Amino acid sequence: MGLCDLHSHVLFGIDDGAPDLGTSLAMLRGLVALGYDRVTATPHQKAAQYLPTARQIADTHAEVTAALAAAGIVVELGLAAENYWDDVFHARLAESGAPELPRYDGGRAFLFEIPNAELPTRFEESLFRIATRGLLPVLAHPERYRPFWDDFDRAARLAQSIPMVIDLAALAGHHGTKPAKLARRLVEERIAHAAASDVHREDDVRLAAEGLAWMKKRVGADEVRRLCDENPRQILAGHLPEN
Template identity: 35%
Template structure:
């Protein structure tokens, strides 16, 4: 339910506070225990699941990192952790649906997986979540996008607002959509959590309607705390008015 709240910063315009029940499904988080830079224990995972449910989520599609040099996760490892967390959530009496995919780092390992037709963890309608370096545009970015598409995947670019190599080049970022990429900004970017630059790009993507998914990218309780701040941002209201695909998952 939407509530009109007084603007705490002294303005005369009301701030809208929105429940994330209107979104329902999160498709980007690092809540599975002990396999990347997110939750480091089962207890930590349970704390995050409880917090996400309190925010209004009914389903979490958790996406551990897969990176050739750092996080050498496999579908088998990720599914094993999913089953472990599902059982713990059931034992704790928390009613929420849990599923998994992965966040793939664009490196040679991902290209090899695509070339060798290895199993990749996707969600929904064969959506493949991927990220790149935040600082440097990969030379093979467009080649890899084309390869994903040719293999039947729908590429989802995680947190497009955070790639500094696109700062000041908004049209080049948007041009990726012509290659079949869909965008998933992080909710916390709307509260300026990462940087002013990321906030600016995220807001612009929302204003232009260039957002298909919204994700929390939750790693820990610090992200949960910022999500509560996001609830009173005007751009969240605008984002939730878009035909977001989270609701179809």
């Protein structure tokens, strides 16, 4: 199988990702050229910043899917969201069965992000409670959160209960020195479960390619396969991959 991307902003006009349909197609064409055959669009769900409605997201997804077919670009475009840890997120979680919480393929796994500067209060406890409800929280770009820069063990412990999906561009050093250091250590010590493009614009595809090249050189093609194909598919199916 080809590569499988768990985190991207390829749907146009609904967050800080692709601004127009042409850019959506260019980004997806670029990802296909890197070997991806499955890309999940994860538009932001962040109160007061980017909060496109479910209808807007579904309509844009349908429009991009149709345009892909018309352009002969062969890729499966999945749909989820990047849920920010805010009041909207918690209100959605509070509902029985959390029907409004956007998940991967409508299953039990969902992507989320937290503030960069500090971890939420009682973070692990909250995640445990979410897990007891049959949901699988998937942490986006763990390398970006400052508390983990000085406390690798906390990140490593957390990775025993939830999947962690680093950004490929961070591995290549494009998100700064400390995120690069943490992302690389998470890969080298087999803590991270997956790596994703998190593409926001066309040029980000090149940065993702650099991250893939870094992985291939430093940890080998088998690890690329594991972190960018096998494990992402397990996560989509709602499983925490073994490390």
